[in-house]
Amino acid sequence: MAPLIRGRELLESAVSYALAGAALGTPQLMQRPTPCPGWDLETLLDHVSDSIGVLAEAITAAGAGAGAGAARPGYPGPGRDLVVRLRGQAARLLGACAAAGPAERRVAIWDRELTASVVAVTGAIEITIHGWDISFACGGHRPVPPRLAAVLLSIAPLLITPGTRPGLFADPVRLPGPASPGDQLIAFHGRQPRPPPRPGLAAAEPSPRRMPVRGDSRESGWSISVGRQQAARSPQEHDRTGATDMTIADMTVLVTGANRGIGQALVTEALSRGAKRVYAGTRQPLAHPDGRVTPLTLDVTDAAQIQAAAESIESLDVLINNAGIALFDDLSDRAVLEQHLAVNLFGPYHVIQAFLPLLTRSRGAIVNNVSTMAVAPLPLTPAYAISKAAAFNLTQSLRALLAGRGVRVHAVLTGPTDTGMTRGFDIPKASPESVARAIFDGVDSGEEDIFPDPASQSLAASWRSGAVKALERENAAFVAAAPAAA
Numbered sequence: 001m002a003p004l005i006r007g008r009e010l011l012e013s014a015v016s017y018a019l020a021g022a023a024l025g026t027p028q029l030m031q032r033p034t035p036c037p038g039w040d041l042e043t044l045l046d047h048v049s050d051s052i053g054v055l056a057e058a059i060t061a062a063g064a065g066a067g068a069g070a071a072r073p074g075y076p077g078p079g080r081d082l083v084v085r086l087r088g089q090a091a092r093l094l095g096a097c098a099a100a101g102p103a104e105r106r107v108a109i110w111d112r113e114l115t116a117s118v119v120a121v122t123g124a125i126e127i128t129i130h131g132w133d134i135s136f137a138c139g140g141h142r143p144v145p146p147r148l149a150a151v152l153l154s155i156a157p158l159l160i161t162p163g164t165r166p167g168l169f170a171d172p173v174r175l176p177g178p179a180s181p182g183d184q185l186i187a188f189h190g191r192q193p194r195p196p197p198r199p200g201l202a203a204a205e206p207s208p209r210r211m212p213v214r215g216d217s218r219e220s221g222w223s224i225s226v227g228r229q230q231a232a233r234s235p236q237e238h239d240r241t242g243a244t245d246m247t248i249a250d251m252t253v254l255v256t257g258a259n260r261g262i263g264q265a266l267v268t269e270a271l272s273r274g275a276k277r278v279y280a281g282t283r284q285p286l287a288h289p290d291g292r293v294t295p296l297t298l299d300v301t302d303a304a305q306i307q308a309a310a311e312s313i314e315s316l317d318v319l320i321n322n323a324g325i326a327l328f329d330d331l332s333d334r335a336v337l338e339q340h341l342a343v344n345l346f347g348p349y350h351v352i353q354a355f356l357p358l359l360t361r362s363r364g365a366i367v368n369n370v371s372t373m374a375v376a377p378l379p380l381t382p383a384y385a386i387s388k389a390a391a392f393n394l395t396q397s398l399r400a401l402l403a404g405r406g407v408r409v410h411a412v413l414t415g416p417t418d419t420g421m422t423r424g425f426d427i428p429k430a431s432p433e434s435v436a437r438a439i440f441d442g443v444d445s446g447e448e449d450i451f452p453d454p455a456s457q458s459l460a461a462s463w464r465s466g467a468v469k470a471l472e473r474e475n476a477a478f479v480a481a482a483p484a485a486a
């Protein structure tokens, strides 16, 4: 039996993915149809919150019997804002998981007794699939993160067999050619991962409401509540949602520090992915052969330049705060620390404030290129590490604060990369090109914290399943998600 830690990791990734999709859900979208026939977005969000609540209660009850801590009461419960409710339930579940005991512990789900690890894996599948449904209904069409999809894909066929599928899911959708793990997972669960665009159907009729049924889970066989409503749907029904496929191809991107190193690679990568326009922020004049690149004079410590840059742009989907400095020091000179904070902390802070109205309007994304040194300093560059730790913390707070506006906020915990910044360090380094690719992959797949190179990747799994990340999510649940003024 796989240890619970594995199931917990899966659950946490699934919850993180579903919350990223749900962050796109505004009150205006609540009557949108979803891939679940007869369910609009409001019904689906309510249903997923119920399911997560059932999971949290079951895991808490099982843990409490053996002295494990219970999920803390007092998180946002049922309320009018369904996205807030989902976040609150997710925080309860993650808290329950963190306090859970061994994988073999028996967990009661209604009248069934299962092991904790089976419950966690089953819950991860349900939350992931419905996370995709939510994102689809919101028009986000976020792919399931490849690593999560690959693991679930290896487990799902053991749980969803020809015998158990009827009544849970439509037949698997046959894909025409090679497909990503995310698309394969979605297709296996009877959904069309990438429906062809159907112009004119974007404003689909709201689906007839089905009242949410608390305790749906009871009737759903092996699952907590998974996909019971899928049975009657035909693959064609997906097309009715008219959701758009938001990839970098249709986007407007701004990169700071775009003239060299990782910034330059990000510009090239955005262009190769078909970005509509790339604003290249640089301190010195820049000429670029691609007509889609618009140079912007942008010293991130210069308030007037930031303001002028923001006023010169009409729309923006993705802001990448990449500009940075790293100097050797020993913390004996306060001026060096202030210099790092000015560029690496207050630089992104002011740039974000200036571009936030545009990002709010586009329901876009902010990507802050921090560093693994945000979580573990290299004492040769402590002022740099302090500034990156602060920038990472800024990223975490903004993630929670801006979710209600539909703006996603990503941190990139970059490891050693072969640029001017690491010249002289004789250590293994990733290429800036591979880091840039991984950053856009992470943004596309909705990863909150992106680990874009082999060195940082070694931290990814433990970070995502760790107590610190769980606490970040718990704390974030306290932020009201009521849309704030732009």
Ligand SMILES: NC(=O)c1ccc[n+]([C@@H]2O[C@H](COP(=O)([O-])OP(=O)(O)OC[C@H]3O[C@@H](n4cnc5c(N)ncnc54)[C@H](OP(=O)(O)O)[C@@H]3O)[C@@H](O)[C@H]2O)c1
Residues within 6 Å of the ligand: 256, 257, 258, 259, 260, 261, 262, 263, 282, 283, 284, 298, 299, 300, 301, 321, 322, 323, 324, 325, 326, 343, 369, 370, 371, 372, 413, 414, 415, 416, 417, 418, 419, 420, 421, 422
């Ligand atoms: N390389 C690594 O190993 C590594 C690891 C972790 C994180 N990172 C982060 O990745 C980002 C990019 O670093 P890199 O490796 O590509 O370094 P780099 O080659 O030294 O490039 C730094 C970029 O930042 C720009 N910049 C510096 N101060 C600026 C300011 N005040 N306003 C606007 N732009 C400014 C530079 O412009 P000029 O040409 O005008 O100086 C340059 O374009 C940084 O935030 C860095 O902390 C890098």
